[in-house]
Amino acid sequence: MTITAAAPTRAITGGVTPSPEAAAETVASRLDRRLAALDGTPHELFARLYRCSTVHWVERLSREPDADIVFRLIPHFFALYEERVGAVIAGRNSCSAHWKPYFDACRSPHWRHRPADAWRIVIAGVHAHTTIDLRDAIVRTAADHRLAHGRLPDLDVFETLMFGSVCDRSFAAAAVAFCDHNRRTGGPLLGSRLAAQSPNGLIAVWGRWLRAWRRSAWTDARTRIACAHGPA
Secondary structure, three states: OOOOOOHHHHHHOOOOOOOHHHHHHHHHHHHHHHHHHOOOOOHHHHHHHHHHHHHHHHHHHOOOOOOHHHHHHHHHHHHHHHHHHHHHHOOOOOOOHHHHHHHHHHOOOOOOOOHHHHHHHHHHHHHHHHHHHHHHHHHHHHHHHHHHHOOOOOHHHHHHHHHOHHHHHHHHHHHHHHHHHHHHHOOOOOOOHHHHOOHHHHHHHHHHHHHHHHHHHHHHHHHHHHHHHOOO
16 A cells, blocks of 8 residues: 555544644554564564654653654654555565565574574664665655645754654663563573673664664655755
8 A cells, every 4th residue: 555645644543633742652552552463473573672662752752842743753654664564464565675684584483592583683674664664754754744834844853853862862762671571571582692781782782773774764865855845
């Protein structure tokens, strides 16, 4: 299904157009249900990290006065996950090229017992979702904002929210919560050096990769927005 700029929010909330913050909170609930459906499969690994990231980001963004633009982004981002991962798992879509390494990694018969195979799934999922999917979500969010307000969003404010300390703290907390859950449940990442690191070491590893991938998505998205709509 091709999702237009305004479609994800209405589709996720049953046809009602809620506030941007309420729509983002609904995504967190949808991820809870998605995670339950994927329980016991290799897809649970990335879905859990994605859920942790969304919950922590929504919580911290709720304290920010200009966060509506990111709250608009979150449903678009989730719609792309559903379109490019959920629908593929269900057999309704073919796999996009940038998600192929993830689905290849999920085919490992050893993901429960080899931490390296489990991390390969997680890292491939994060890379796919925070490069191409994030780029496309940013472009759709800009179009959504223009449709609602007759102008593009302030991309400088958008960038600050995407790359400032609020975002960094959110994703750091999500990474730690993800690995804490794995340790408590004896999950497949148990015993890996990355999962066993102190929070500061873990944040350093995740932060470096995630920042570079997200920055690439942002740069590509701004180029596409400028081509489609002109300078903001």
